[in-house]
Amino acid sequence: MITNLEDILSDSAKNMKRSVIRELLKLTQKPEIISFAGGLPAPNTFPIEELKQISNEVLEEDGDAALQYGATEGDTKLREILTERYQKQGLTISSDNLVILTSSQQGLDLAGKIFLNRGDHFICGLPSYLGGLGAFSSYGATPVGIKFDEFGMRSDLLEKTLAKMLEEGELPKFIYVIPDFQNPAGITMPEFRRLEIIAIAKKYNILIIEDSPYRELRFEGKDQKMMFELDNSGHVIALGTFSKIFVPGFRIGWVIAHEAIIDKFVKAKQSTDLCTSPFVQKIAAKYLEKGLFDKNLKTIIEMYHRKRDVMLDAFEEFMPKGVTWTKPEGGLFLFLNLPENMDAQDLFEIAIQKNVAFVLGSAFHCDGSGKNTMRINFSYVDEEHSRIGVQRLAESIKMLMNNKVNA
Amino acid sequence: MITNLEDILSDSAKNMKRSVIRELLKLTQKPEIISFAGGLPAPNTFPIEELKQISNEVLEEDGDAALQYGATEGDTKLREILTERYQKQGLTISSDNLVILTSSQQGLDLAGKIFLNRGDHFICGLPSYLGGLGAFSSYGATPVGIKFDEFGMRSDLLEKTLAKMLEEGELPKFIYVIPDFQNPAGITMPEFRRLEIIAIAKKYNILIIEDSPYRELRFEGKDQKMMFELDNSGHVIALGTFSKIFVPGFRIGWVIAHEAIIDKFVKAKQSTDLCTSPFVQKIAAKYLEKGLFDKNLKTIIEMYHRKRDVMLDAFEEFMPKGVTWTKPEGGLFLFLNLPENMDAQDLFEIAIQKNVAFVLGSAFHCDGSGKNTMRINFSYVDEEHSRIGVQRLAESIKMLMNNKVNA
Structure with a gap:
């Protein structure tokens, strides 16, 4: 092996880190975990049948190019x-x-x-x-x-x-x-x-x-x-x-x-x-x-709208006082704020035990702030599991709150 | 428009050039031109029918992923x-x-x-x-x-x-x-x-x-x-x-x-x-x-082998004395050396008039040398046009040689 690998790296490479999120996603791929961590679209929005047809047409009509x-x-x-x-x-x-x-x-x-x-x-x-x-x-x-x-x-x-x-x-x-x-x-x-x-x-x-x-x-x-x-x-x-x-x-x-x-x-x-x-x-x-794109987009919007609603309802129902969240008009994510004195990192460990995952909000703060924040994805998990996941998350937060009080 | 675009570019971007070859390829896309310029594989090696079948299978069996x-x-x-x-x-x-x-x-x-x-x-x-x-x-x-x-x-x-x-x-x-x-x-x-x-x-x-x-x-x-x-x-x-x-x-x-x-x-x-x-x-x-890959690869090798032979034969037949070329055992390219005192740039202009194109060898020399060299691709053009193209190229070289003598 080249003995001076770390020395010959560019200054850029010396600072490169593996994406926290992508590495985290590997941790959260156990089937029993309900993951709000990724930013994945729901695969049931993928127009597989149409793409089979179109792949064939493209190869048939324009394959050389x-x-x-x-x-x-x-x-x-x-x-x-x-x-x-x-x-x-x-x-x-x-x-x-x-x-x-x-x-x-x-x-x-x-x-x-x-x-x-x-x-x-x-x-x-x-x-x-x-x-x-x-x-x-x-x-x-x-x-x-x-x-x-x-x-x-x-x-x-x-x-x-x-x-x-x-x-x-x-x-x-x-x-x-x-x-x-x-x-x-x-x-x-x-x-x-x-x-x-x-x-x-x-x-x-x-x-x-x-x-x-x-x-x-x-x-x-x-x-x-x-x-x-x-x-x-x-x-x-x-x-x-x-x-x-x-x-x-x-x-x-x-x-x-x-x-x-x-x-x-x-x-x-x-x-x-x-x-x-x-x-x-x-x-x-x-x-x-x-x-086909616009037709499918409409379906995606309706699906994610429903998923967002289910999640927001579950938040209202289960989250303890002191926790707040954004109510996005679209997209894939909402952001959750724990009380200022709480650290989402501590929560993460409890949540993983309870089989629910999210991304630490601090990962998105270039100054290391946002320790009490979390990113929650609502596009990937189905509605039933979304509700269960929020419930687990709320329980994890309550547990952390109790730990704090008793500490 | 931002008024200082050139100033705010990174040092890298200030030095970026469009690829000589890719820009050249645009020039040589007139249908009457026989182009030895690109590095394109022959499209009749593309396994279109098999890929239709396989695209469908992939979408069918593993579409979500x-x-x-x-x-x-x-x-x-x-x-x-x-x-x-x-x-x-x-x-x-x-x-x-x-x-x-x-x-x-x-x-x-x-x-x-x-x-x-x-x-x-x-x-x-x-x-x-x-x-x-x-x-x-x-x-x-x-x-x-x-x-x-x-x-x-x-x-x-x-x-x-x-x-x-x-x-x-x-x-x-x-x-x-x-x-x-x-x-x-x-x-x-x-x-x-x-x-x-x-x-x-x-x-x-x-x-x-x-x-x-x-x-x-x-x-x-x-x-x-x-x-x-x-x-x-x-x-x-x-x-x-x-x-x-x-x-x-x-x-x-x-x-x-x-x-x-x-x-x-x-x-x-x-x-x-x-x-x-x-x-x-x-x-x-x-x-x-x-x-299927290995089967197709065998076909590609046979085809390019034949194309190389046709080109080498045409070179032997048509090229004037003083021109030399490499005889590659494989791949897509051979390299042609004009006599030292000749400039492939001058040749390029004549060759384009005669509807044949190549890439200047100097483009591949980081020190600007190789002015008398040219890269010739033999994978793309069919055998009949390859021979005609070499003939045109040889005529162009002879013309440039005569110009030199008469200059």
């Missing part, structure tokens, strides 16, 4: 279809503004590669999606966390932080936000907050990365305009994905941005994986073209 | 099957030493991410695969090119270069080699040269990256042991891919390495794309399991 290398920019048809969907929402883009990626995680990675030098800073929420933090940190950049209120990232704190960073000559490269049904908090930014953050980004001439995997999963309330649309001045890079609204197993995501920025993504993607699988892209394009 | 997120390490079955294939070749590895990647290009990218800091050096061949150079350079590392002889990278020059670099305190992080049917040179390293290079790597305690996309495409001559096997001490990281021996459209590659190194690849991959599509992995696993 589907199995060959493709353009780095992605399948032309799929880019057009996705562009049209965004145009209908109100975005003024052409398919030159949209490039297919191998998952939106690749978009986060490429954004890091394109914008971050070692020692740079980026802004993120407290809390924020761990995979974003991981991707950006892998380029040696330091996160600067901004606290949330009920409307998401606090614009007053953002402004204050940027003013201070400007003074110190270390403006961040971008602001990383998940405006719709945020992971992990389940919060959606109202338009006024989006506009405030855009105004601040423009004032300091920095970019916004709008990570938007859950946007189409709205159960109730009013659609919010994408920050990309509200800005419309090239300050926003938006990321999308099929993972939560179709299937994760195709690993298809996309980036929407000003053409000058898209050009950087294409160059960066070339040296990263040359192109995304044309086979899965063509299957996805055909699936959308046939109108 | 195929369409869900998968393990970062890859599909267990596929890892086992590939491991067994390598074990049969003589490698002493377990499936813990093999991780699935989204193309072997991702392996090059992750190797860069794991080992290269800005300002680091790496060793490559003169010439060497452009996608490797691009991936490593994107992390701000500088290539140090080592000239080739008929056996590949010259070990005497490698040793001399490393001695000098050690003295200057800037030993490279790794040696990047493509030992089998090298891209672009078409040269295969004999065992003695592999052993020399391994001994040097061990002496200086640096890694070797053995990029091996063409290895199974041997038409004639003796199988060479992989450098990974010859080393067997953890100094070699080997990369493999289905792109040239099955289909590129699945974007499946893999890395084989010591477990301590595999651990770094898994961590780096997590923040890059979480996992490779389980859907295409499961299709590939089943395809191999049914024995």
